[in-house]
Each structure stands twice: as C-alpha cells, then as structure tokens.
Amino acid sequence: MTFKSIDLPGHEGFAAPVLPNGEPAPSAGVFTRTFVGYQAGCSCGWADRRKYPATPAGAKEVEYRWWSRHATPLLAAAPPGELVIKSNLLCERISKLIAERPVAALTLLSQLETWQRALLEQAVAGARQSGASWSEVGEAMGISKQSAHERFRAHVST
Numbered sequence: 357m358t359f360k361s362i363d364l365p366g367h368e369g370f371a372a373p374v375l376p377n378g379e380p381a382p383s384a385g386v387f388t389r390t391f392v393g394y395q396a397g398c399s400c401g402w403a404d405r406r407k408y409p410a411t412p413a414g415a416k417e418v419e420y421r422w423w424s425r426h427a428t429p430l431l432a433a434a435p436p437g438e439l440v441i442k443s444n445l446l447c448e449r450i451s452k453l454i455a456e457r458p459v460a461a462l463t464l465l466s467q468l469e470t471w472q473r474a475l476l477e478q479a480v481a482g483a484r485q486s487g488a489s490w491s492e493v494g495e496a497m498g499i500s501k502q503s504a505h506e507r508f509r510a511h512v513s514t
C-alpha cells in the first residue's frame with residue numbers, strides 16, 4: 357500500500373517492513389514473512405527511523421507519519437502550482453520570442469531580471485524574518501547555505 361498527494365509528484369509514501377535485525381527491508385513491496393514492524397519511507401529516498409507495530413493500525417500510523425513529517429513540510433515549501441505553470445509558460449514564450457525577435461526578447465529579459473532580483477532579495481529577507489535558516493534559504497534556491505549567505509547577507513538585517 358502506498359500513499360501520495362497529487363501536489364507532490366515524485367513522492368510516494370509506503371510502510372516499509374522492518375526486518376528482525378532492525379533494518380528496513382531493502383525496498384517497497386518486498387515481501388517478507390519475518391518482518392517485525394513498519395517504518396515510513398518515500399520513493400524519493402526519505403526514510404523515518406521510528407518503528408511501528410506490524411499490524412494494520414501500525415501501517416495506518418506510518419501513513420500519518422509520512423504525511424506529518426514528510427509530505428506536509430514539502431507542501432508548505434512548494435510554490436503554488438498555478439504560479440509554477442505560469443512561470444513555465446513565460447519561459448516557453450520567451451524562448452519562442454528569442455527565436456523570432458531576439459532584440460525584443462533582450463528588452464523583456466532585462467526588465468524581468470530587474471524585478472526578479474528585487475523580489476528575490478525581498479523573499480530572502482521575508483524568509484529570514486519568518487525564522488528560516490540560511491540552510492533553508494539555500495535549499496529552497498538549490499544553492500548551498502554558504503552561497504546563500506554570501507549573496508544575500510548585505511540585503512538582510514539578520
């Protein structure tokens with residue numbers, strides 16, 4: 357049995373059987389007659405260490421664990437899907453514009469760069485003010501904690 361959210365592609369949670377030696381079974385769907393409990397796991401590689409009984413109630417608790425410890429924080433950090441779609445569409449349209457009218461694309465991309473940089477600095481400042489660490493800021497941007505700090509520390513008061 358697996359659990360997932362349509363808003364989290366690439367993440368499918370499962371109750372991983374725990375073997376008698378305390379180790380999780382190597383992958384989801386592995387059948388073993390000797391498992392002694394369940395642990396929450398996810399197709400992305402995330403694994404929880406907490407063990408639950410090898411019962412239907414234990415499996416239900418694992419599902420709740422996947423939601424509370426893994427899916428919910430990921431959903432909270434994900435941008436709204438509707439904005440992701442618009443952003444991807446804008447990227448596609450500008451790529452076409454570059455092919456058809458490269459000078460017009462240059463003007464548009466320069467404008468976009470100006471407001472993008474300002475918004476990025478605002479977003480970093482807002483994230484820091486709401487308690488996000490430099491690690492979390494870097495992770496959200498796909499860069500290291502050190503890179504995030506070096507690039508934005510001048511724009512953030514903390």
Ligand SMILES: [Zn+2]
Binds near residue numbers: 366399400401402
């Ligand atoms: Zn996952």
